[in-house]
Amino acid sequence: MTRVCIFGLGFVGLPLALSFAMRGCQVTGVDVDKSLVEDLNNGITHHLESYGDKSIQEILRDELASGRFQATLDCTKALRECNNIVVTVGIPVEDGRHDLSPVTSVCRSISQGLKPGDLVIIRSTVIPGTTRSVILPILEESGLKAGQDFFLAYSSERIAEGKAFYEFENMPAAVSGINDISTERAHELISIVTKAPITRGSQMEVVEAAKVMENVSRDVDIAMSQEFARFARALGIDIFEVIKVANTHQRVNLLTPGPGVGGYCLPNALYYLLPKAQEMGVELPLLTTARxxxxxxxxxxxxxxxxxxxxxxxxxxxxxxxxxxxxxxxxxxxxxxxxxxxxxxxxxxxxxxxxxxxxxxxxxxxxxxxxxxxxxxxxxxxxxxxxxxxxxxxxxxxxxxxxxxxxxxxxxxxxxxxxxxxxxxxxxx
Ligand SMILES: NC(=O)c1ccc[n+]([C@@H]2O[C@H](COP(=O)([O-])OP(=O)(O)OC[C@H]3O[C@@H](n4cnc5c(N)ncnc54)[C@H](O)[C@@H]3O)[C@@H](O)[C@H]2O)c1
Incomplete structure (x- = not known):
């Protein structure tokens, strides 16, 4: 039986954990939020996900009853019992500054329980370069060597909240490891849930950067529609109708304006790029203006x-x-x-x-x-x-x-x- 340990049981981690459990894996979810862990073990979640005709609440209760899923605060025990580790902990942004500490702290905990043969997949959205330059050294504090004693890969997470179960299964994924064997091990694990094509990126940085670019592109597209909305309004025409007509062009897919752009992914994306861009002397004026x-x-x-x-x-x-x-x-x-x-x-x-x-x-x-x-x-x-x-x-x-x-x-x-x-x-x- 494949044993999987998911770190972070939020909007991504919980449905991902249940997706593995539904397919027969033995899954332990680790989180630092005590009340969340208690709620989950009591079958309680407020998420609005579903798969087929089952709500996430029903899936959670079924998988608890089957014994294939449990949530815990005990990272050491979870790591002792499993050799596939998936990290879904986020990198928050406050006042334009990102905070890596949730990711570094989870990796320090993993490092303390890492065993030979373990696979670690990072699925959080990260500043391009983070898996190699930040996460790898922390994991190697275990005394084990990445790519040799344990396997390390980055695979971006592309789901939209509300469609998580469906998109884990049907959204094409991308993965890249520190070496070929890491990529293959990660590909094999992800394939348990993902039936869509899984692209193997040549470097982890490519897959990390592609994920941030996916998010930034939506931020820029929406900014363009917001700006166009002001033009349409002044002209006395309806922006939503303009977009509907424009989208009948087969190579155009405009996003709609709204009250702003929210959530964890799109507004944060620019701030995952700016510090690195500044460090490298690269300017990002279009992306900054869009934000x-x-x-x-x-x-x-x-x-x-x-x-x-x-x-x-x-x-x-x-x-x-x-x-x-x-x-x-x-x-x-x-x-x-x-x-x-x-x-x-x-x-x-x-x-x-x-x-x-x-x-x-x-x-x-x-x-x-x-x-x-x-x-x-x-x-x-x-x-x-x-x-x-x-x-x-x-x-x-x-x-x-x-x-x-x-x-x-x-x-x-x-x-x-x-x-x-x-x-x-x-x-x-
Ligand atoms: N929400 C989405 O739709 C979505 C989509 C694609 C990608 N992502 C990315 O996935 C990642 C997770 O996003 P999310 O929306 O699930 O975040 P979330 O805040 O809902 O969940 C993160 C969870 O990690 C837990 N956590 C924090 N530190 C921890 C630690 N040291 N050990 C264990 N658990 C810890 C938190 O308590 C929380 O429950 C982010 O990088 C995000 O950018 C999110």
């Missing part, structure tokens, strides 16, 4: 609401629908919706935000659509979410107050004639 454009969008969205107020902001109540960092997600880390809310709060408004998928607690969060919209002067739609009845325009109209009830729609949910037929004003990007 600035995307960073500026939440303030613009907040202003779309503020300029429609007929009362001073301090007397205004605004309803926000959707707090998640993207549609149909429970993840509100680096969420543009939260940035929009922050701008509204700073302007002095009262905000009532509803998002049934996001478990985080905030003083501005309410428990129902009715609570959010009742007595509000306007509504901002910042993420699509199951469980929000956006189309209940009768409810929205009767709940809003003031002479200029309005909806700021960043998600292209509403048709203008319909919204206006209810006496509501529609603001779009």
């Amino acid at each position: 600035q454009i995307n960073d500026s969008v939440p303030a613009l969205v907040a202003n779309l609401a503020l300029r429609n107020l007929t009362v001073p902001p301090r007397q205004a109540v605004l309803a926000v629908l959707g707090i998640a960092m993207k549609d149909y997600s429970n993840d509100d880390r680096i969420s543009p919706a939260r940035d929009v809310i922050e701008h509204l709060l700073q302007a002095g408004c009262t905000v009532k935000a509803f998002d049934p998928a996001v478990p985080s607690r905030y003083p501005f969060k309410v428990d129902s659509l009715e609570d959010a919209v009742k007595g509000a002067h306007g509504i901002l739609v910042l993420a699509r979410q199951n469980g929000i009845d956006y189309q209940n325009l009768a409810l929205l109209r009767e709940s809003l107050v003031g002479p200029n009830p309005f909806i700021v729609d960043t998600k292209n949910i509403y048709s203008r004639p319909e919204v206006e037929s209810y006496g509501l004003k529609l603001e779009t990007l």
Whole structure:
């Protein structure tokens, strides 16, 4: 039986661990978050993933019952019992500066329990060069030599939250090891879950850089659409329709604008490149500008609401629908919706935000659509979410107050004639 140990049981690590378990592997998930480990061992997760007709909650309970999955804080015991180690711990970015410490700390723990013959695969998104120049020396503190006594590879993680099980299986993957045998060992392990082609990169740095470039390219594409949205708006045409028409071109695939760019992956990508680029004397003006454009969008969205107020902001109540960092997600880390809310709060408004998928607690969060919209002067739609009845325009109209009830729609949910037929004003990007 293949034994796998997954370090980090977050949005990537948990569904990945369960994907191995579902295919018959014996999987131990290691995390430093005590309450998360307890919840998982009790069959509790807030993630919104599914595979076939089973939710991640059902899969988790099934795999706990089968004995093929367990979560633990005990890294030493986990390492003693397995020889395939996968790291999915992230590199957070704060104020534009990345923090390698979660990755270095997990690698130090692994180094203490590393055994001859072990395989270590890094699946975290990293600063290109990290696996060789940072992780390898830490793992070799074990006294074992990489590529000889143990095997080391980098394989990028490309899943989107909400589609994790499907994309682990069907998204083409890429892998590269410190030497051929490491690449082959990693390829073999990944093939248990991934049925799509797995490209072997010639160097780990290539696969690491490709992953960051994938993320940056989406950030740049969205910035371009955001900028074009301003042009379309001034011209009096609908940016979403423009993009729909442009995308009928077979070699064009434009991304849509929204309230900003959120999540762990895209906004962080530039900051994985900048320090290295500065060190090497390389400038990245396009990528830097794209990030600035995307960073500026939440303030613009907040202003779309503020300029429609007929009362001073301090007397205004605004309803926000959707707090998640993207549609149909429970993840509100680096969420543009939260940035929009922050701008509204700073302007002095009262905000009532509803998002049934996001478990985080905030003083501005309410428990129902009715609570959010009742007595509000306007509504901002910042993420699509199951469980929000956006189309209940009768409810929205009767709940809003003031002479200029309005909806700021960043998600292209509403048709203008319909919204206006209810006496509501529609603001779009
Ligand atoms: N979230 C995504 O959709 C996605 C997609 C592709 C790639 N990635 C990349 O995958 C990595 C993980 O992202 P995520 O969204 O799952 O992050 P996450 O924050 O949801 O999960 C990381 C987990 O690692 C745990 N952790 C931190 N330090 C640890 C340690 N020393 N030992 C064990 N566990 C530790 C944390 O407690 C947390 O549960 C990141 O590099 C991210 O960029 C994420």
